[in-house]
Amino acid sequence: MSVRELLDGRLVMVTGKGGTGKTTYAAALAVVGAAQGQRTVFCEIDTQRPSAAAIFGEPPPFEPVAITDKLHVCNIHWDGALVAYLTRMLPLRRLVKAVLENQVVQRVLDAAPGTREVAFLSRIGQLVEQYDLVVVDMPASGHAFSMLDILRSALDLFQSGPVRKRAIELKELFGSEAARLAFVAIPEEMVVNETIETHDRMQKADMFGGNPTCFLNRATLPSLSDDERTLLKRLWENEAIDGIGREYVRAGLWEDRLEQATAESSERLEGVFGEPPVMVPPAAAGGVPRQAVAGVAVHLARQVGIARRDLPWI
Amino acid sequence: MDLNAWLDSTNLVVCVGSGGVGKTTTSAAIGLRGAVRGRKVMVLTIDPAKRLANSLGLKRFSGEGQQIDLSALPEAKGELWAMMLDSKSTFDNVIARVSPNEEVRDRILNNRLYRVMADTFAGSQEYMATEKLYDIVHSGEFDLVVLDTPPVKNALDFLESPGRIVDFLDERVFGWLLEPEDSRGLFGMRIISGAGGVVFKLLGLVMGAEFLNDFKEFLSDFKELYDGFRQRHDAVMALFNREDTQFVTVCAPTESSVDVASFFQDELGARELPRGGVVVNQIHRCEDASHDAEGALGAPAREMAGDLDEKTVKRLLARLGMAHRRLRELSEAEHAMVERVRRHARGGGFYQEVPRLDDEVNDLKSLNLVGENLFVENAEEL
Structure with missing residues (x-):
């Protein structure tokens, strides 16, 4: 789906192979959502080094803080998620306190399969109740799958009790039309493989509310004419050209390969996602984290008809 | 530093680093180099790029070693073997191996909790890698073993994974959970059974009584595996600490990979594990500044x-x-980036940059070319 449709959801989960820029895109989508007037929160999950610190200027706490009027950020860590989860599930404050004060109980909750993931997802669900738009920087592809897949296994694992009840609610939310997935890829074979593989696994497990969106980061479309490419090839194959001359030929070949890779990646992704990926040129996503988010946000904002000057925070 | 001599005196190379930095290619190139130098080599790998796997004749996750046909490279006098690891099948094998009897084994393998945990248990793939590694080294069949570790999020997860399972089983809290009525402690019956009682009630409230019973059952079976895991853990750690074992940190000139590499170097140093050196792959070289x-x-x-x-x-x-x-511009940015890891890794063995090759590394010849770029006589010493 287009950027506009993606942001029509209440919950946007962004995933991708490590190093593709998924955090940058998640943050940029949150900025654009806020610019559209939606009360938006950008969240990271259980990360030791929250990127939001480098992007928005301060390490985000568990409870969302306002960056601008409409744009909030938070970091969903285990301690906070556990408290929020227990507070929601246990009828008495006294019991929550008793659980939190008991080391043994904490250890078991930490180690028991599924509890962590359900607590994280539960917190996301809670934020969806409080905000117009929740944008989550999900773990990298395979880990994002495992996290969402817990909702399925939780129904199997927990035959009764509060976890089961919450898992059923969450499964409904995460599988609904309001929940959307976005993948971030770059034009490299292994990255595209992993993106497609994760997409297919998620589709098979019925994890999509709507059709997911794919962003192709660092995309450069082919720009050499056939004649130019022919000449480049002749120069490349001429072994008499060496030293500095060869360096120029190599530079041209390097860019042409990147461009070809974009075209190939885009075609493969289109085959799986049913529409071409949203392409963003390398220049947009360059620089330090803050610049990169601003650059991508400006690029994506244009697609929903918002000009740079109307973006908050930038 | 002569890297060929370094390789000749090494019997186990462990390649660590984040994903997408050419770690698999580096591992394969090191293995091939060993074979070229006349040794019998096994490369344990995780997920090689399809074209490389195909051209080497590696076609499936068989969990068995396969000999690579080196006839295209007549200078290779030794043997090159490779094995692709498949985490799922082997975790069941581990359970089978460490189970005291078939009954316990079957109970665990069929447990609902185990099925979920085997998939999501943090580090299970890493655990498998160390398992296989141990088996192969101890088979005594190979002169040199190269381990291509799975890309991990948190530094040396794969090193810790056997330990984590041991810790998990060793936690006294699970003893309490499993045996709330155990009265034979120094502190007497009331305290312990009291703690167990409260714990059970609270956990029951949070997770439901049925789950708790399942979990308890699972843990009591799993606990019988403790000795098996413990022994294996100690043996693998001893292997990593051997003098002829060398860790090689692999990275590429990208922000995140350089950070991870620095982190790896620190972790290896902190654990006093043998740091062989740092390989920086995929470097773009560009010398002329006139752009004319x-x-x-x-x-x-x-x-x-x-x-x-x-x-x-x-x-x-x-x-x-x-x-x-x-x-x-890219080359300059890369240079600044790798300078960071180089400064950071002082005392951490050799430092060698391997330029990005003009063509994709997908056959023995190009793999050998990577090896020639890597195994130089005068590598910088950090």
């Missing part, structure tokens, strides 16, 4: 244009000038 494509290539380009018109020549030259400028 016309001057560098104008004459040969016109000579070779043949049927192509002057406009094409001009446009291509202009384009090459721009591409060269961008490549130069």
Whole structure:
């Protein structure tokens, strides 16, 4: 789906192979959502080094803080998620306190399969109740799958009790039309493989509310004419050209390969996602984290008809 | 530092680093080099790029070693073997191996909790890698073993994974959970059974009584595996600490990979594990700073244009000038980035950059070329 449709959801989960820029895109989508007037929160999950610190200027706490009027950020860590989860599930404050004060109980909750993931997802669900738009920087592809897949296994694992009840609610939310997935890829074979593989696994497990969106980061479309490419090839194959001359030929070949890779990646992704990926040129996503988010946000904002000057925070 | 001599005196190389930095290629190149130098080598790998796997004749996750046909490379006098790891099947094998009897084994393998945990248990793939490694080293069949570790999020997860399972089983809290009525402690019956009682009630409230009973059952079975895991853990750690074992940190000139590499170096140092060196892959080289494509290539380009018109020549030259400028910028940025890891890794063995090859590394010849770029006589010592 287009950027506009993606942001029509209440919950946007962004995933991708490590190093593709998924955090940058998640943050940029949150900025654009806020610019559209939606009360938006950008969240990271259980990360030791929250990127939001480098992007928005301060390490985000568990409870969302306002960056601008409409744009909030938070970091969903285990301690906070556990408290929020227990507070929601246990009828008495006294019991929550008793659980939190008991080391043994904490250890078991930490180690028991599924509890962590359900607590994280539960917190996301809670934020969806409080905000117009929740944008989550999900773990990298395979880990994002495992996290969402817990909702399925939780129904199997927990035959009764509060976890089961919450898992059923969450499964409904995460599988609904309001929940959307976005993948971030770059034009490299292994990255595209992993993106497609994760997409297919998620589709098979019925994890999509709507059709997911794919962003192709660092995309450069082919720009050499056939004649130019022919000449480049002749120069490349001429072994008499060496030293500095060869360096120029190599530079041209390097860019042409990147461009070809974009075209190939885009075609493969289109085959799986049913529409071409949203392409963003390398220049947009360059620089330090803050610049990169601003650059991508400006690029994506244009697609929903918002000009740079109307973006908050930038 | 002569890297060939370094390799000759090493019997186990463990390649660590984040994903996408060419770790698999480096592992394969090290293995091939060993074979070229006449040794019998096994490379344990996780997920090689399809084309490389195909051209080496590695076709499936068989969990068995396969000998690679080296006839295309007559200078290779030794043998090269490779094995692709498949985490799922082996975790069940581990359970089977460490189970005291078939009954316990079957109970665990069929447990609902185990099925979920085997998939999501943090580090299970890493655990498998160390398992297989141990088996292969101790088979005594190979002169050199190269381990290509799975890309991990948190530094040396794969090293810790056997320990984590041991810790998990060793936690006294699970003893309490499992045996709330155990009265034979120094502190007497009331305290312990009291703690167990409260724990059970609270956990029951949070997770439901049925789950808790399942979990308890699972843990009591799993606990019987403790000795098996413990022994294996100690043996693997001893292997990593051997004098002829060397860790090689692999990275590429990207922000995140350089950070991870620095972190790995710290962790290896902190654990006093043998740091063999740092390999930086995929470096773009670009020396000229004039960006004058016309001057560098104008004459040969016109000579070779043949049927192509002057406009094409001009446009291509202009384009090459721009591409060269961008490549130069990239190369400078990369240089600054790798400088960080180099400064950071002082005392951490050798440092060697391997330039990005013009063609994809997908056969023995190109793999050997990577090896030639890596195994130099005068590598920098950190």
